[in-house]
Amino acid sequence: MSKTLPFRQAPIPLKASCHTCSLSKLCLPLAVNETDLESLEDIVQQGRIYNRGEHIFDQSTSFRSCFAVRSGAVKTSIVSEDGEEQITGFFLPGELVGLDSMSGDFYACTAKALERTSICEFPVQKLEELTSRLPDLQHHMYQLMSQEIQHSHQLTMLLSKNTAEERIAALLLSLSSRFQRRRLSGIRFSLPMARNDIANFLGLAVETVSRVFTRFQNQGLIRARGREVELLDIPALQGVSRELSRQVCP
Amino acid sequence: MSKTLPFRQAPIPLKASCHTCSLSKLCLPLAVNETDLESLEDIVQQGRIYNRGEHIFDQSTSFRSCFAVRSGAVKTSIVSEDGEEQITGFFLPGELVGLDSMSGDFYACTAKALERTSICEFPVQKLEELTSRLPDLQHHMYQLMSQEIQHSHQLTMLLSKNTAEERIAALLLSLSSRFQRRRLSGIRFSLPMARNDIANFLGLAVETVSRVFTRFQNQGLIRARGREVELLDIPALQGVSRELSRQVCP
DNA sequence: GTTAAAATTTGATCAGGATCAATTTGGACG
DNA sequence: CGTCCAAATTGATCCTGATCAAATTTTAAC
Structure with missing residues (x-):
């Protein structure tokens, strides 16, 4: 494919650096102090780059991680039995995708890159272990999920009225x-x-x-x-x- | 008010007994084992009875607790700037009200009893402390909130399509x-x-x-x-x- | 650059459900 | 048991936005 590259692309670095990330005041790191930030960095994985239209996951992918948008934009959607699609959200850098999937074995929606997008991956199992240890991070997760419920209710009103x-x-x-x-x-x-x-x-x-x-x-x-x-x-x-x-x- | 009662109504018991509650397989207790159930009971408060139409909380109440419906039914609603109301959910026994309010200092919605209703109260501060100690309970909270997001998305699709x-x-x-x-x-x-x-x-x-x-x-x-x-x-x-x-x- | 396919815009018509209006039913309470 | 008020039903009309159709623009591919 890439004839100009003599070697395989370098393996994606496993550890993302929240320290140097410009989104740290918007994203999960905002809830942890300097010393705990390393614990968070230990579990974050720098994800790959997705081109416009590429799936990040869909409803047949087994649930493993939540994703933070690093750059670009993502849309999530659900599909009804009769195949109709409903977009449930647009996600910008610093926002967390997948909070609706934290029950059940598969993702509850499909996530697709709207443009060239890079993401960070938070394996939920490790994330849950970490939030048990860091009450502030746990609190922040509750806040994020709560906000997502609120926003969805706002959308309900918008559609309804x-x-x-x-x-x-x-x-x-x-x-x-x-x-x-x-x-x-x-x-x-x-x-x-x-x-x-x-x-x-x-x-x-x-x-x-x-x-x-x-x-x-x-x-x-x-x-x-x-x-x-x-x-x-x-x-x-x-x-x-x-x-x-x-x-x-x- | 109650002339027939010679004494003030007995003070409401502070501790609810999840052990004897018939809803324990639906409600929060489902996520904790026998030994940890007592810790949960320690923080639960048996709430009072609400008559039809009575407010449990509204958007000007400072957020303190989530509530489990014990009997009866509850509706939650949000009000827009121009005063229009949107009902966001109906809650039956065993279901948890207030998950949308776990960010911010006030409840994000108004909760009203639809019929004669009794509830149990979970002070969130204590609940968060407890979920830090009990990973299974934390996991269950994530699941509940995640499900609420999913249901709201389903409702979005229903309204939209x-x-x-x-x-x-x-x-x-x-x-x-x-x-x-x-x-x-x-x-x-x-x-x-x-x-x-x-x-x-x-x-x-x-x-x-x-x-x-x-x-x-x-x-x-x-x-x-x-x-x-x-x-x-x-x-x-x-x-x-x-x-x-x-x-x-x- | 050329061409094909997709996305967007514009126009004309139609329908589901809102709105307005008027009964009818039912429940709370004296 | 009758009164009064709220809730529910039914009818007639209207309007927003869907649908169908077609033209135009943009994007992607070669």
Whole structure:
């Protein structure tokens, strides 16, 4: 495949360095002090790089680990008996994927890279041992899972009570604030997902998403060209979304 | 208030007895062995009885405990900025309320008794200390929270992809199997919640719920009189709901 | 660069369920 | 037992967003 490389690619380093990771204030390390960070590093494995569209795991993969996004973006989805897919979340760097799978022997969802993505792997067995030893880390895990429940409930309300415009405004604002927390622009950014994914996640048809985007554009709320988006009038968008003080997904 | 009682009501016993509780195979005790059960009993408090409509906590209550339903039923709901309510779950005996609140200083939702209900209280601080000591209990907590995330995702899919009939069939089947697991009839039972609650939970109008109930009745799928329901043709209901191998809420 | 396939946009029509309105039923309580 | 209020049902109409269809743009592959 790679004719230019005379040797096999170097084996992936087993140990990731949370110390030097710029996400340590967002990711799991935020819950452990300097001395315990090494214990966490001992169990983390630097995962490989996934290209756009590659599966990280699916519902037939036996559950072994949770994954932190290091760079890129991930979507998770579940599939119903009749084959319909429902996207359950979009995950940005520093966010933990797989918390919904900590019961049962297989992953409860499918995780797919939305763009070129690198991840860190936390084997749950070791993670559970570690959280037993480190109460702060255990507490943080409870918090993370609790937040994921909350966000899912927010999404439920969004789907249950809000119009197409409100849903899309809420998603744009959620992405905006999450990018901002990562020291990226919350005004101008590149959507990690396709229109189709947005539609699926928000319980809409693609056509509706497309129409709302153009409507927002005509109203001067956003400027969108493909996946590139610029939020021109955030207060107005907040007015449209009416609620969702917290974000709509992790 | 209670003129007939010569003395104040006896103080509520601080310690609940999981040993003698018929729900111990459903509730938290299922995760601990005989010897550790006492540690769990040490932290559990027998809560008081709530009448229909009484609040157990709301979003302005500072978070202190999770609650297990002992008898009766509980609904949880969140309220958006503009005052709209969204019911996020119905909880039956043996189920744990408050897992969504384990981050932040206040409860993330409001919990209200749907009928005369008794509960057991687990102060989270003590619970976290205990789960640190008992890996099996910690593991079980992760499982419970993970399941709650899964169920919420299932609900998301239901709201996003399914018709009114499918949603209602799914809810009836979920209740049925949950009653059955509690050794109650899964065929004939009393709905703990009003039509309004069903509508709110499933993202429908009350009128729609009512119409679907009568339609199901005319098709011979169910017999319903007020809150009393009899499932006459479960396979047909499963056909209607098409999916939801797992239940739609805890 | 050229071509094929996928994603996005735009238009026209249709339907499921919301909304508005009016009864009817049922339950709590004096 | 009758009264009153909330819950549930039923009917008629309307609207948001789905669906079907087609054009256009973007992306990927060669």
